[in-house]
Amino acid sequence: MVAAMASEDTAVRTARCVHSDATDRCSPSSNSRLYGDPAMLNHTRSLILVAAAVIATQACSREAGDDRAVETRSEDGTLANTMSADSADERGVALVRVVNAVPMSRELMIRADEMHVLPSVKFQAASAYQPIDQTWASFQVGDTVGGTFVPLNTNRELLTNGDRYSLIVLKNQDGTKFETLVVRDQLVQEPGKAAIRFVHAAPGVREVIVQPRNGDRLVEGLDYGEEHAYKMIDPWSGVLEVRADNRNESLLSTPKMNFEAGKAYTLVLSRNRQGKVDLFWFADAPMN
Numbered sequence: 001m002v003a004a005m006a007s008e009d010t011a012v013r014t015a016r017c018v019h020s021d022a023t024d025r026c027s028p029s030s031n032s033r034l035y036g037d038p039a040m041l042n043h044t045r046s047l048i049l050v051a052a053a054v055i056a057t058q059a060c061s062r063e064a065g066d067d068r069a070v071e072t073r074s075e076d077g078t079l080a081n082t083m084s085a086d087s088a089d090e091r092g093v094a095l096v097r098v099v100n101a102v103p104m105s106r107e108l109m110i111r112a113d114e115m116h117v118l119p120s121v122k123f124q125a126a127s128a129y130q131p132i133d134q135t136w137a138s139f140q141v142g143d144t145v146g147g148t149f150v151p152l153n154t155n156r157e158l159l160t161n162g163d164r165y166s167l168i169v170l171k172n173q174d175g176t177k178f179e180t181l182v183v184r185d186q187l188v189q190e191p192g193k194a195a196i197r198f199v200h201a202a203p204g205v206r207e208v209i210v211q212p213r214n215g216d217r218l219v220e221g222l223d224y225g226e227e228h229a230y231k232m233i234d235p236w237s238g239v240l241e242v243r244a245d246n247r248n249e250s251l252l253s254t255p256k257m258n259f260e261a262g263k264a265y266t267l268v269l270s271r272n273r274q275g276k277v278d279l280f281w282f283a284d285a286p287m288n
Contacts, residue, residue, distance in 0.1 A: 066162070068286035070187070072097075072126060075281050080128035082164075089162030093131035096139075096159070099168045099282075100125060101201035101270040102178070108152075109144060110167065112137045118167070124270065124280035126166065132159060139167055141178045153178040164284075166266065170201040173224055183227045187286055188264050190232050195264040198228040202269045202277050207245035210267075212238050213253070221245055222269075235261045242269060242279065251277045262286075 066085035073079055080097075088095050098110050100121045107120040112132050121127040137159055140151040159165065164185040172179050181199065188195045198210055200222050210219040215238075219228045222245075236259050242252040252269075259265060263283045272278040 066187075068288075070129075070164070070284050071287050072128070072282055072284050074125050076125065078125060080126070081287065082129040085162045085164065088131065088164075091131065091133075092161050093133045094137075094159035094161055095129035095164045096132050096137075096182075097129045097164075097166055098127040099166050099266075099268065101168055101170045101199075101268050103271070103273040106143075108169065108178075109142050109149060110169065111140055111142070111149070123273070124268075124278075126266075126282045129164060135159060139180055139182065141169055141180060153180060155180040155182065157182045168199055168201060168268065170225065170270075171203050173203055175203045179225065181225060181227065185266075185284060186230055186264060187284060188232070188262050192234075192261050193232040194235055194259040194261055195230040195232055196259060197230045197264075197266055198222055199266065199268045200224050200226050200228075202271050204271075205244070205251065205269070205277060208251065208269065209243045209245050209248070211241055211243075212236070213241050230264060233259065235259055240267075240279075242277065252279060254279055257281075 069084050069087075070082050071079060072082070082095060085095075096112070096118065098118050098121045100123050102108075103123045109120065110118040112118065112134060116130070116132055116134075116137075118130050119127045135158065137157055139155045139157060140149075141153045142149050142151040144150070157165075166183050166185055168181040168183065170179050170181060171177065181201070183199065186195070196218065198219050200208060201224070203224060205224060207221050207223045208219070209217055210222070211217040218231060218233075218240075222228050237256060239256055240254045241250060242254075243250050260283075263285045265281055265283045267279055267281045269277065269279050
């Protein structure tokens with residue numbers, strides 16, 4: 001995946017060099033320090049081939065439930081439906097939704113470019129998925145000043161057709177600027193199980209532990225701006241506790257939660273409008 005996330009600029013420079021390699025030299029526009037060494041050139045070619053292989057593998061290896069539309073239920077009861085991953089793949093699009101972890105009195109504008117404006121979403125909620133027909137997407141969080149879009153943050157991401165992604169809007173660690181975190185969404189892959197993952201979007205809070213009350217840890221060492229990948233669990237209901245990892249101090253005890261088989265839950269640690277540590281969730285499941 002490291003190779004797959006290589007920057008587009010690097011890929012373009014490499015393409016120019018490889019293309020001109022038919023004449024046994026790189027084009028004048030390429031970086032001679034990077035591409036003058038044959039060993040470095042071969043290494044760069046290998047990275048490009050690995051990136052292409054990763055993308056092809058992701059596109060071809062579909063997962064359980066990819067042939068079914070998906071229903072998303074947010075904590076506030078909001079429902080949203082989206083096309084199946086197979087349908088998105090056939091149309092040549094990725095599916096992206098916005099998750100808002102920033103308490104604000106005004107709505108921000110989120111877009112992939114001028115032609116792909118994503119829906120605004122209220123605090124602690126997830127939007128419906130939107131199709132994006134770009135391999136490289138520059139996601140921008142911005143404000144409108146005098147009718148003109150002013151980007152406040154830009155995040156360039158590589159997307160794969162047929163995959164689902166959550167674009168999580170958060171503040172940086174000191175709370176002064178906007179950031180975005182793009183994570184790939186999945187459905188439950190084991191019959192009879194629930195899937196649960198955590199995203200840390202609470203500025204000012206360092207590494208945390210998440211565990212059922214009086215139970216084993218589900219997550220430890222999760223730092224701000226990070227995602228903890230899906231974990232398959234048996235269906236369960238009860239109270240979750242969030243604790244500071246370095247002090248084992250309690251930060252939050254949730255109301256009773258219910259994790260049902262067949263649903264993939266995303267739990268986002270944030271701060272509420274009063275500045276206290278809080279948590280919200282949404283769940284994805286294939287439709288019957």
